[in-house]
Amino acid sequence: MGEPQLQSETVNRVQINPLRKKRNKSYSKLMKNKLAVCGGIFVVLLVVLAVFAPLLAPFDPTKQNYGQILKPPSATHWFGTDTLGRDLLSRIIFGAQVSLKAGLISVGIALTIGIPLGMISGYFRGFWDEFIIMRVTDAMLAFPSLVLALTLAAVLGPSLNHAMIAIGLVFTPYFIRLARGEVLAQREREYVSAARASGLRNFSIMMRHVFPNILGPLIVQATLNVASAIIAEASLSYLGLGTQPPTPSWGAMLAEGQGYISQAPWISIFPGLFIFLAVISINVFGDGIHDWLDPKLK
Amino acid sequence: MNDILSVNHLSIGFDHSYGHTSVIDDISFNIEKGQTLCIVGESGCGKSLTSLAVMGLLPSGGRIHDGQIVYKGQDISRKSQKELSEIRGKEISMIFQEPMTALNPLHSIGYQVSEVLRVHQKVSKHEAKEKAIEMLRLVGIPSPEKRFAQYPHELSGGMRQRVMIAMALICHPGLLVADEPTTALDVTIQAQILELIQNLKSQFDMALLLITHDLGVVSETADKVVVMYAGQVVEYGDTKELFTEPKHPYTKGLINSIPKMDEDTEVLPTIKGSVPSPDEMPMGCRFVTRCPFAMEICSKIKPPKITDGHEVHCWLYSSEDVKGENPSVDKV
Numbered sequence: 001m002g003e004p005q006l007q008s009e010t011v012n013r014v015q016i017n018p019l020r021k022k023r024n025k026s027y028s029k030l031m032k033n034k035l036a037v038c039g040g041i042f043v044v045l046l047v048v049l050a051v052f053a054p055l056l057a058p059f060d061p062t063k064q065n066y067g068q069i070l071k072p073p074s075a076t077h078w079f080g081t082d083t084l085g086r087d088l089l090s091r092i093i094f095g096a097q098v099s100l101k102a103g104l105i106s107v108g109i110a111l112t113i114g115i116p117l118g119m120i121s122g123y124f125r126g127f128w129d130e131f132i133i134m135r136v137t138d139a140m141l142a143f144p145s146l147v148l149a150l151t152l153a154a155v156l157g158p159s160l161n162h163a164m165i166a167i168g169l170v171f172t173p174y175f176i177r178l179a180r181g182e183v184l185a186q187r188e189r190e191y192v193s194a195a196r197a198s199g200l201r202n203f204s205i206m207m208r209h210v211f212p213n214i215l216g217p218l219i220v221q222a223t224l225n226v227a228s229a230i231i232a233e234a235s236l237s238y239l240g241l242g243t244q245p246p247t248p249s250w251g252a253m254l255a256e257g258q259g260y261i262s263q264a265p266w267i268s269i270f271p272g273l274f275i276f277l278a279v280i281s282i283n284v285f286g287d288g289i290h291d292w293l294d295p296k297l298k
Numbered sequence: 299m300n301d302i303l304s305v306n307h308l309s310i311g312f313d314h315s316y317g318h319t320s321v322i323d324d325i326s327f328n329i330e331k332g333q334t335l336c337i338v339g340e341s342g343c344g345k346s347l348t349s350l351a352v353m354g355l356l357p358s359g360g361r362i363h364d365g366q367i368v369y370k371g372q373d374i375s376r377k378s379q380k381e382l383s384e385i386r387g388k389e390i391s392m393i394f395q396e397p398m399t400a401l402n403p404l405h406s407i408g409y410q411v412s413e414v415l416r417v418h419q420k421v422s423k424h425e426a427k428e429k430a431i432e433m434l435r436l437v438g439i440p441s442p443e444k445r446f447a448q449y450p451h452e453l454s455g456g457m458r459q460r461v462m463i464a465m466a467l468i469c470h471p472g473l474l475v476a477d478e479p480t481t482a483l484d485v486t487i488q489a490q491i492l493e494l495i496q497n498l499k500s501q502f503d504m505a506l507l508l509i510t511h512d513l514g515v516v517s518e519t520a521d522k523v524v525v526m527y528a529g530q531v532v533e534y535g536d537t538k539e540l541f542t543e544p545k546h547p548y549t550k551g552l553i554n555s556i557p558k559m560d561e562d563t564e565v566l567p568t569i570k571g572s573v574p575s576p577d578e579m580p581m582g583c584r585f586v587t588r589c590p591f592a593m594e595i596c597s598k599i600k601p602p603k604i605t606d607g608h609e610v611h612c613w614l615y616s617s618e619d620v621k622g623e624n625p626s627v628d629k630v
Contacts, residue, residue: 125358190399197353197394198414198465199387201380208413212404295404295449 036288042281050096059087061094062246070264080266082256088270091248095271098249099278102164102233102242103226109168111222114175119214121176122183123206129180137173145170146235153241160233160249163242167232171225178221182214189213216290223286227279234275250275301368302472302505303352304328308365308375310344310351319576322347322529323584324365327522329473334499334506336516336537338552339526342573345509348526349475351375352507353392354382370472388418391466395478397458401450407434407461408446411468418469433464438494456487463494470502477509492519513556517541525549528573528584535608545610547589583613 049056059077065085073080079088121129140148152166186192187210195205234251236242243249250271257268310322322344329335337345350356352367354374367375374385386392394400401410411433412426421429427446434442437460450458459479466474476495480488496519499506510516516523516537523540525533525548533546544550551569571588580586586596596613604615 190394190396191402193355194392194394194400194462194465195402196355196383197386197392199383199385199417200413201383204417209402209405213402293404295406296451 033288033291035284036291039281039284039288042277043285046096046100046278046281049093050100053094053097057087057090057093059090061086061090061248063087070260070267072264073266079270080264082253082264082267083260088253088266091253092250092270092274095248095250095253096274098160098243098247099230099233099251099275102160102167102249103230103278103282106164106167106229106233107171107222107225109165110171110175110225111218113168114172115179115218117172118176118179119183119206119210122180123187123202123210133176134180137176140170140173141177146232149232149236150239150241153236158241158244160243160247163233163236164229166236166241167229170232171229174221174225175218178217179214182217183210186210186213212293215293219286219290220283223283226282227275230275230278300330301328302331302333302370303507304366304368305348305352306366306368308348308351308367309363310347310356310360311363312359313361314359320363320529320579321360321576322351325524325526325529325531326365327524327531327534329505329507329522331472331505332500332503333521334496334508334519335522335524336508336510336520337524337526338510338513338516340511340573342528343526344529345511345526346477349392349477349507349509352473352475353386353390354379355386355392384418387414387466387471388469389471390473390475391469391471392475392477393459393462393466393479396482397455397462398450398482400462401458403450406447406449407453408448411461411464414465415468429468430464433468434461436498437461437464437467438490439464455483456491459483459487459491460494463491463498467498467502467504471504473505473507474499475507475509478511479508480512480515481510488515495519513552525552528579529576530584531609531611532585533608533610535610539608543607545608545615546585546612547591547614548585583611 063086065081068077068081068085070083071077071081071085077087077089079092081087082091117133121133149163149166149170152169153163156162156166183206192205192209195209200209231251233242233249234254237249237252238255243252245252253271254268254275257264257266257271260267304326305328306326308322308325309320311318311320325344325348327335327337337348339345347356347360350360351362352369352374354377356362362375365375366373369385369390374382377385401407405413408427408430412423412430415421415426415429416423431442431446434445439445439457439460445453450461453461462479474495479495480491483491492515495506506519508515508519520537522535523533523537524531525540525546527548533540533544533549540549541553544553548569551567554567555569557563557566569588574580574584574587580597581600582598583589583592583596583601586592589596591614593613601611601613602616604610604612606615
């Protein structure tokens with residue numbers, strides 16, 4: 001093994017590009033994806049809105065003002081007022097609390113139950129995989145998700161917390177399926193055999209080798225489901241099984257506005273816009289995290 | 299006995315919904331300490347499966363039906379996965395054909411090399427890192443301190459294979475199983491990797507089980523050779539003897555099909571036909587459908603093991619009175 005042979009084999013990229021080391025800093029990796037940064041900033045903004053809602057809202061979100069019913073956006077009421085004369089901007093700021101909570105916690109529940117079950121199912125295969133876990137998820141997926149969520153929320157009783165649990169459980173089979181499918185693809189990869197050949201136990205292989213490799217699609221699915229969860233919470237609230245009035249939530253506001261879409265479109269436009277922006281920003285932010293975790297895209 | 303590994307009458311098959319397919323049928327060989335044994339044969343003859351069986355890593359559905367795999371006096375073919383995980387990577391290590399896919403793309407190479415050490419030995423993170431760097435240097439990776447934090451995609455194929463070797467050898471195993479370690483690499487790198495494996499083999503005093511289909515590699519590295527065809531051993535013996543005096547028609551065919559530098563030939567000799575599928579194996583000798591010397595008995599009864607100089611499984615060398623025409627073997 002002579003030195004000249006080695007050099008001909010590979011060109012040392014570190015030596016060629018000394019700037020690379022600087023660029024490798026993690027913050028600049030994330031900065032490279034400007035869209036993700038924008039998304040991240042908006043997500044942070046929403047969290048700030050939710051946390052400091054009482055300080056930021058110009059009006060009491062539940063205070064009714066019959067002199068100001070269905071007012072279009074103006075200097076006093078930036079986003080206009082609703083059917084009871086409540087300030088929409090204040091309601092949207094307070095609504096961020098409910099909607100973010102509903103989106104994040106229900107997806108959190110789905111992830112915590114779905115990923116381990118899906119991974120175990122895909123990694124070990126066999127009876128539990130095919131006849132128990134997969135059949136149960138099939139059965140759950142056979143129901144229209146809203147009907148299932150409605151049933152669960154109705155059984156648990158109407159409240160935001162119960163609605164979040166119901167939504168989380170309804171989303172769980174998607175994560176089980178996705179995690180299982182990804183694990184099935186990864187377990188046949190040679191690096192898994194190599195890890196086993198190095199003497200690693202199944203648990204270590206799953207946690208340290210398989211899990212990071214299936215994280216990408218899961219993050220994307222999770223960010224998409226945050227959006228669906230916000231909408232689902234809105235649907236449940238609309239049907240009276242989620243957030244109880246007069247607590248504002250974006251979904252409930254959107255639903256309220258639908259009857260006035262021609263006279264007072266702002267009632268539904270602004271909550272709709274915030275749901276849309278929240279969903280998009282969580283999504284691009286999630287995508288950015290995925291790219292950031294992939295060493296090939298650094 | 300000085301054997302580090304002996305495989306005795308090993309049979310492996312796959313169970314499936316419509317029955318059972320035997321893939322490896324009654325193979326035996328042994329490797330002494332510090333020796334290199336090569337398994338050669340064409341694609342699908344079961345050489346990789348044999349190596350996976352030694353590691354206890356048979357693909358799902360695969361099962362050892364019969365026989366033993368004895369490593370340092372213990373039968374490892376009946377051990378549980380938990381027991382095997384203590385042997386794998388520490389006592390028996392393996393390097394794979396595709397260095398491109400055998401490393402986890404999401405972990406740095408340093409992490410992957412030191413992880414093996416930390417699984418088997420109680421060492422601190424810092425100590426593991428130092429040993430990993432030392433090992434990376436030993437396998438010929440320049441500036442290993444810098445390389446430690448790099449990811450597999452930043453290295454060339456040859457470098458990745460070196461990393462695989464570092465992972466395999468960091469716990470100083472007694473046996474290294476190498477499944478076509480150079481097939482995915484280009485020719486100049488192949489020679490370097492083989493040389494590296496050979497050097498480290500003598501440095502660490504370990505035995506090597508090398509799976510290959512390249513007879514050139516065999517003649518350069520092996521002490522003993524097992525020639526496999528369709529899941530059976532057809533010939534087994536010392537490399538030198540086997541190359542100078544091949545006996546089985548299949549071995550002869552293989553050796554004849556190597557292009558010779560000193561001869562000006564237009565067409566290379568080939569072995570006609572193709573390997574029968576595992577479900578349609580002939581009852582007797584599995585090579586009978588392609589053998590130019592096939593006799594009546596060959597398609598009926600499995601050929602006996604004949605040990606005359608080295609081991610060959612062929613009716614042509616049987617002293618029994620076999621029915622049918624027996625053409626002269628020297629004509630090959």
